[in-house]
Amino acid sequence: MRFDLALFELRLFKSRTAAQEAIERGDARLNGGPVKPSHALKPGDRVTVAHGDRARTYEVLGLPRRGLGKEAARALVREIGEA
Numbered sequence: 001m002r003f004d005l006a007l008f009e010l011r012l013f014k015s016r017t018a019a020q021e022a023i024e025r026g027d028a029r030l031n032g033g034p035v036k037p038s039h040a041l042k043p044g045d046r047v048t049v050a051h052g053d054r055a056r057t058y059e060v061l062g063l064p065r066r067g068l069g070k071e072a073a074r075a076l077v078r079e080i081g082e083a
Contacts, residue, residue: 001063003030004037009064011073012049022049046080057081 001009007019007028020037022028027050030039041047041060048057058077
């Protein structure tokens, strides 16, 4: 699944566009490094999302499907902590 779409479907961003913009700014990273929005995401990957001066890191436990509810989507990631 595309990185930008997965960030939106996992409810880490309110829209796919917001996820794409964060990726392009470097505020959303995959496994510690910058990637393009089209990069593939898979279970076991680590996603770091920066919001202002705070950054949180998540481990992807499973890939979401479209239309998944917020609680079910959030169950597919495990917060590792603040980076």
